[in-house]
Amino acid sequence: MTNSANQQNSSQASSSMNRSATTEKVKRSLTRRHRNETIFKTAGLLSVSLGFLLVFSLISDIVVKALPAFHQHWVKLEIDYRADWLNLESLDIEALKSADYRKVLKESLKVMNPEVSGRRDKREFAKMVSTNAEFRIKDALIASPELLGKKAQVWVKLDDDIDSYLKEVGVSGEAGVRVSEKQANWVKGWYDAGLIEKRWNTDFFSTGVSREPELAGVQGALMGTLLTMMVTLLLSFPLGVAAAIYLEEFAPQNRWTDFIEVNINNLAAVPSIVFGLLGLAVIINLFGLPRSTPLVGGIVLTLMTLPTIIIASRASIKAVPPSIREAALGLGASKMQVAFSHVLPMAMPGIITGTIIGMAQALGETAPLLMIGMVAFIVDVPGGVLDPATVMPVQIFLWADSPERAFVAKTSAAILVLLGFLMIMNSSAAFLRKKFEKRV
Incomplete structure (x- = not known):
């Protein structure tokens, strides 16, 4: 009996030591985990703060330099x-x-x-x-x-x-x-x-470009940007959405559609200046459209923006639950009615988001427009898409390269105008996105 009691006591002591060791190990593990979480949160907070600080510093520097131009x-x-x-x-x-x-x-x-x-x-x-x-x-x-x-x-x-x-x-x-x-x-x-x-x-805000800094204004470039973006939106949005609907809802899965999808993904990574060369060689030289016009600039930016809109639209269409399609088909709707009356309205918020990204990218592009002659010195304010024009990014590029000191303030002020134009465009798109979300 004594040996049995001793063995039981020894077993209990060993079990107690094991539990104590396990508890200690768990405590060390929890302490290490909490320390790692704290370090990660601190690093994330510092990263976000640094990002905001850099953006604030950049915007502040631009505003300070732009004030003399106003x-x-x-x-x-x-x-x-x-x-x-x-x-x-x-x-x-x-x-x-x-x-x-x-x-x-x-x-x-x-x-x-x-x-x-x-x-x-x-x-x-x-x-x-x-x-x-x-x-x-x-x-x-x-x-x-x-x-x-x-x-x-x-x-x-x-x-x-x-x-x-x-x-x-x-x-x-x-x-x-x-x-x-x-x-x-x-x-x-x-x-x-x-x-x-x-x-x-x-x-x-009411005059065009000039070689004299005190006379230079952004009206011509702003109007050229507006016309170019209008052409880009009118071409890229319906073409991109139509292509996305066809590839997701109607196109058969074969090697040709796979080939098209691969090329769309590849076009999204092509440098923008390549589209400028394409516009110069095909749109201007082959079709004979006039150089330095918002029409040609809009077509070139459409080619550059289409892959982004198609990819984003396809992802949004694919995210629509299959039950929506099945329910509509079960009620006797045709495939066309399902796509345009049910799937497209539900995917529209995501499609608009992709369009915003594509248009914002097009708004800041300079290289493809330089290739088609929108860098020309144009004094008159364009009145239509066939009039010679330039755009805000190109105007900023030209002013930044000018030797006169006054153009430094003009450049910063033009950057603020461009950012304001981008904010207005994004705000309008966000309003439309929320409107479609409420409707759905």
């Missing part, structure tokens, strides 16, 4: 519309349009600052106003012909170098970058006399 300095000139300076042969409107307003500007500047002497000083003084000053003087006279032979006060833009100097340095009277000490003193004199005024730069 206001412009103007100067008030006293213009003397003397007939002998205008070299008028008659007093009709056509004669006023062809008058010598450059001479009027130069002579009026001499009268305003008679102390400016010497050929070099006069040239520096004349460069302080924008190159379109004479056109503003011309527009003022044509709008009010009764000013002929009288003096009038006309507001004109300052040159981009003077404007940048005022934005960066202010009215200090000291020389700046590309601004001489004499020009700085002349500017200070104008400012002290109340002739300089800072205004909201509405021309940035």
